[in-house]
Amino acid sequence: MTAADVLKPAGFPGRPARLAGRLPAGIWLSWLHLRTRRVPAGIVALAVCGVLLRVVLHWKSSSDPLQFPLIVEAGAAAVIAVTTHGPFGEVERATGRRLPFLRLLAAVGMCGLAILALQLGVVGESLNDGILALARNVIGLAGLGLACSLVTGGLLAWVLPLGYMAFCQYALTEAWSAPWTWPTRPPADRGGWIAAMTVLAVALLAYTLRGPRIRPSDNA
Amino acid sequence: MTVLSVPTGGSWLLRSRLLRALWLEFKRSPVPYVLPPLALFFYYDAIRTANGYPPVWTLRATVVSHLVFSFSVAGGGLAAWAGAREGRRKTVDLLATTPRAAWSRLSVALAGTLGWLLLAFLAFTAVLYVQTAVQATSGGPPLWPVFVGVASVTMATVLGFTCGAVFPGRFTAPLVTLGLAVLFEIGFRESELVRASSAGRRPSVNHALPAPGGAPLQVTVFHDLSYGTYALLSPLRDPMGVDVGVYHRVAPDLSIVQVIFMGGVAVALFGVLGLAAGLREPGSAGRWLACLVAVVLVACGVAASGTGFALTGTAQPVRDVAGGWEIPALHSAASDQPVAVTPDCTSTPGFQVCVAPALSFDLRTVAAELDPVAAEIAGLPGAPVRAEEVATLLRGKTVMAGISGSPPVFKFSTDHVHTVDTLLDGATSLAGWRTGFPQGLLDAFLAGPSPAAGLNPAQQAVEDALLAAVGAQPVALLRPVPASAQEVAASAAAQRFEALPAGARHAWLTTHLAALRAGKITVAQLP
Numbered sequence: 001m002t003a004a005d006v007l008k009p010a011g012f013p014g015r016p017a018r019l020a021g022r023l024p025a026g027i028w029l030s031w032l033h034l035r036t037r038r039v040p041a042g043i044v045a046l047a048v049c050g051v052l053l054r055v056v057l058h059w060k061s062s063s064d065p066l067q068f069p070l071i072v073e074a075g076a077a078a079v080i081a082v083t084t085h086g087p088f089g090e091v092e093r094a095t096g097r098r099l100p101f102l103r104l105l106a107a108v109g110m111c112g113l114a115i116l117a118l119q120l121g122v123v124g125e126s127l128n129d130g131i132l133a134l135a136r137n138v139i140g141l142a143g144l145g146l147a148c149s150l151v152t153g154g155l156l157a158w159v160l161p162l163g164y165m166a167f168c169q170y171a172l173t174e175a176w177s178a179p180w181t182w183p184t185r186p187p188a189d190r191g192g193w194i195a196a197m198t199v200l201a202v203a204l205l206a207y208t209l210r211g212p213r214i215r216p217s218d219n220a
Numbered sequence: 221m222t223v224l225s226v227p228t229g230g231s232w233l234l235r236s237r238l239l240r241a242l243w244l245e246f247k248r249s250p251v252p253y254v255l256p257p258l259a260l261f262f263y264y265d266a267i268r269t270a271n272g273y274p275p276v277w278t279l280r281a282t283v284v285s286h287l288v289f290s291f292s293v294a295g296g297g298l299a300a301w302a303g304a305r306e307g308r309r310k311t312v313d314l315l316a317t318t319p320r321a322a323w324s325r326l327s328v329a330l331a332g333t334l335g336w337l338l339l340a341f342l343a344f345t346a347v348l349y350v351q352t353a354v355q356a357t358s359g360g361p362p363l364w365p366v367f368v369g370v371a372s373v374t375m376a377t378v379l380g381f382t383c384g385a386v387f388p389g390r391f392t393a394p395l396v397t398l399g400l401a402v403l404f405e406i407g408f409r410e411s412e413l414v415r416a417s418s419a420g421r422r423p424s425v426n427h428a429l430p431a432p433g434g435a436p437l438q439v440t441v442f443h444d445l446s447y448g449t450y451a452l453l454s455p456l457r458d459p460m461g462v463d464v465g466v467y468h469r470v471a472p473d474l475s476i477v478q479v480i481f482m483g484g485v486a487v488a489l490f491g492v493l494g495l496a497a498g499l500r501e502p503g504s505a506g507r508w509l510a511c512l513v514a515v516v517l518v519a520c521g522v523a524a525s526g527t528g529f530a531l532t533g534t535a536q537p538v539r540d541v542a543g544g545w546e547i548p549a550l551h552s553a554a555s556d557q558p559v560a561v562t563p564d565c566t567s568t569p570g571f572q573v574c575v576a577p578a579l580s581f582d583l584r585t586v587a588a589e590l591d592p593v594a595a596e597i598a599g600l601p602g603a604p605v606r607a608e609e610v611a612t613l614l615r616g617k618t619v620m621a622g623i624s625g626s627p628p629v630f631k632f633s634t635d636h637v638h639t640v641d642t643l644l645d646g647a648t649s650l651a652g653w654r655t656g657f658p659q660g661l662l663d664a665f666l667a668g669p670s671p672a673a674g675l676n677p678a679q680q681a682v683e684d685a686l687l688a689a690v691g692a693q694p695v696a697l698l699r700p701v702p703a704s705a706q707e708v709a710a711s712a713a714a715q716r717f718e719a720l721p722a723g724a725r726h727a728w729l730t731t732h733l734a735a736l737r738a739g740k741i742t743v744a745q746l747p
Contacts, residue, residue: 038390045391049398056402067405075398082390155308156250158394162297163257165401166290170265 033102037154039110042083046114049076050121057125066128066172069118070183073137074165076114078158081145083110084212085154093211104208111142111200132187140182140196141165147203149212157212238328245332250298255340261290262344270348275355276578277362278465280348284365285456287344289404291369292376292455295337297397299380302333307388312500322497323510326385330493334377341373342366357564358577359465364475371482372455376400378486382493407454449532452545453481462634464544466578467611471538471555473547481528488521563608571595575609579634586657590630592690593658596722597665600729604630607661623664630661658692659683666737677710678741682729684710685717689725706743713746720747 023031034040053072083106086092093099115135127134141161148160171181179185185192266286273279303326306312315325349361380396455478464470494514498507531547538544564580566573566587571594573587590607597603605627612633621632662683666675675683717725728747735741 041389041391045395048395052398052402056406068402071398071401071405075394075401078394078398079391082394085390155390156301158297158397159254162394162397162401163261163294166261166293167264169405170261 029098030102030105033099034106036086036088037083037106039083039106042079042110043113043117045079046076046110046117049079049114050117052121053118054121054125057122057127066183067169069122069127069134070137070165070168070172073118073134073183074141074161076118076138077141077145077161080107080110080114080142081149081157081161082154084146084149084157084207086212086214089214099211100208103211104204107142107146107204107207111139114138114142129187133183136187136193136196137183139200143196143200143203145203146207147199150203150206150210151213153214154212241328242331242335245329246335249332249336250301251295251333251336251340254294254298258290258294258340259344262287262347265290266344266348267351270351273459274462274579275352275357275581276462276464276466277352277356277359278470279459279462280352280356281362281365282457282459283348284345284369287341287348288369288372288455289408291337291341291373292404293397293400295333295373296376296380296400297393298337299330299333299377300384300393300396302329303381303384304388304392305329306385308390316500321507321510322500323494323514326381326493326497327490330378330381330490333381334374337373337377338370341369345369355581356578357580362465362470364472368455368475368478368482371479371486375482375486375489378489378493382489382496385493386496404454404456407450408456410448410451411454411457413451449529452532452535453478453529455482460544461612463576463579463612466559466576467561468538468544468558468613469555470544471546471551473550473555474532474535474545476550477528477531477535477547479528481525481532484521484524484526484528486521488518488525491515491517491519491521571598571604572606573608574606579609589657589692590661593661593686593692596686596690596725597662597729600665600726600733602628602733603665604628604661606630607632609633621660621664630664632657632660632664658687658690662686676739677706677743678713678746679736679739681710681714681743681746682717682736684714685725688714688718689722709743713743717746 049072052075053069056068056072084103115131115138118134118138119131122134141164144164145157145161149157152159165183168181168183171184176184179191179195182189182192182196266283269286270280270283273283306315306326316322318325345366353361380393380400383396384392452474491514494510494517498511498514531549534549535545535547538546561576563574564577564583566583568587568591571591573583573590575583575586586607594604594607602623604623607630610631610633621630623630663675666679666683720728724747729736732741
């Protein structure tokens with residue numbers, strides 16, 4: 001018996017034939033792309049972040065309303081960054097021209113889901129600075145994660161958002177107000193929003209066009 | 221063939237198979253790549269914070285907790301990354317065929333990561349301590365904060381590594397980092413609440429101890445304590461006061477139980493790692509023995525951490541050390557005895573200023589602040605001839621300031637003029653802290669029989685005038701605007717009094733000082 005004898009001609013594992021038949025090819029392709037990036041597990045991780053934020057705000061809301069949300073927001077951004085990693089490496093990049101669109105879709109969608117999950121987590125609790133600051137921080141931190149994935153690859157892209165969070169903890173303590181430390185700025189502050197949006201826009205553009213760093217052997 | 225079966229050779233260090241494997245892990249560890257950001261963070265957070273503190277050993281040693289946070293959180297994440305390596309590279313089954321047990325293989329990887337982290341942690345701590353040693357005028361480096369830091373970094377690293385090895389997913393490392401950051405932050409905030417209730421940020425009762433020959437010493441009694449065990453187990457805490465450890469040794473009881481607790485958690489998690497590895501590779505040699513050892517380690521770790529937790533619950537605040545705790549089962553009476561202090565004094569003629577040797581770095585500055593005011597009131601009834609620094613805590617009560625004895629001596633503590641927060645908030649506050657000394661001296665000199673009530677408007681006007689006369693900041697300028705009509709009148713009286721010649725001020729005070737202290741002089745009666 002050879003390896004060829006045991007190969008089955010029918011499709012890929014995990015692809016129900018009846019489901020594939022019903023769904024348009026684009027949606028099916030998107031779903032496969034998201035699955036290879038562990039996006040469903042990432043959504044669960046974002047939900048965990050939302051629950052964690054709620055628990056922290058419920059128990060510790062009086063102690064420090066700024067530091068805890070920032071930690072959880074950085075965690076959500078780290079989850080987004082980690083979902084940029086794909087298992088196929090260079091091979092996948094030779095399969096067509098739709099990959100950049102799929103990367104853009106996944107990154108933007110995960111950013112939106114992160115904001116939604118965290119916002120749902122704080123419903124009924126007192127979140128200092130409100131949803132605006134939460135959205136701005138997640139956007140900026142996710143941009144850092146995407147940018148980091150260009151250098152380190154997706155699996156290690158969590159390092160920069162969480163490192164920046166640690167730095168901003170110090171900036172909050174010292175009451176720094178430079179725009180590049182946007183988590184320390186008020187929610188409606190224009191400079192903070194410009195900095196966070198610029199980071200996301202540049203990182204998203206580069207990530208969409210280039211994708212995360214991959215190694216030929218994909219042994220990150 | 222594995223690295224452990226390669227014939228030995230080369231230097232004596234590399235001849236040991238274990239050391240060769242450890243050397244490989246050292247070379248492959250991700251920690252060195254994170255050291256530059258950690259060094260940057262060390263400079264911005266720890267070094268800058270330490271530079272804002274006076275060079276007192278106990279105070280500067282609290283900055284080690286800044287390192288504990290960054291190294292524990294980052295170390296946990298990096299260890300989770302290292303622990304997930306076999307799962308991430310899908311080599312679990314391949315490595316299961318090697319003769320060594322999975323636990324020993326993972327232990328070497330863990331040791332490589334932990335070794336890098338502890339080396340870096342100790343190196344950064346050494347930089348901090350060397351800087352303090354150059355500036356400090358007395359005392360030596362406290363080692364218990366370092367031991368607690370090592371235990372905390374070890375616990376976080378073992379926790380992260382075990383999580384990574386057991387759940388080798390891509391989300392493990394960031395989620396471990398996130399969880400550790402939340403845990404340490406909660407512990408830090410809880411410890412701040414303990415400080416607020418134990419060190420007296422909210423005084424509830426004021427007392428005045430009678431002292432012969434002058435104004436009484438003002439002391440304050442604080443709230444009953446309410447704290448959580450978790451807060452005391454947190455290795456992160458803010459400094460409690462400038463002179464902590466200067467007049468009384470700090471008992472290491474709390475540090476000991478923290479090390480026991482965190483060490484126990486680390487040992488238990490290491491056992492869990494061995495158990496998981498042993499169960500994952502059923503065919504490996506010595507599987508049952510390894511599992512048995514792992515179970516024993518888990519039991520020992522749980523027992524140690526449980527003991528540490530239970531002991532922490534019995535902690536009682538120490539009377540003479542702000543923020544100090546004693547554990548009755550561990551406490552040694554010799555560990556918190558008063559330190560024999562021979563004060564350093566200024567040698568200039570006239571008004572003499574004395575401080576503890578550990579605080580003598582600031583002797584000239586304090587003397588320069590006090591001398592002009594002391595000269596303004598020299599020769600007046602009850603005017604001090606000497607200023608002497610005393611411990612902030614006396615028999616469990618906070619000493620604020622006062623003039624007592626014959627000849628009168630102005631006794632002050634580092635906390636009496638400004639709250640310690642002002643000093644500890646940053647380097648720029650040091651100047652503000654020093655300028656409070658002249659005001660503190662005049663407060664004690666002009667206060668009536670109830671110093672806790674503060675100065676009345678006439679006393680305050682005289683104090684402002686004397687402060688302005690020596691070039692210090694009058695209190696009236698510190699008030700928010702708009703001022704009340706009474707404050708405006710007091711300010712005008714202060715300006716009138718300041719405009720008098722020094723001799724006229726002195727003569728008026730000689731005549732009217734007793735009435736001024738008794739509160740019988742009004743603002744309108746000031747010349």
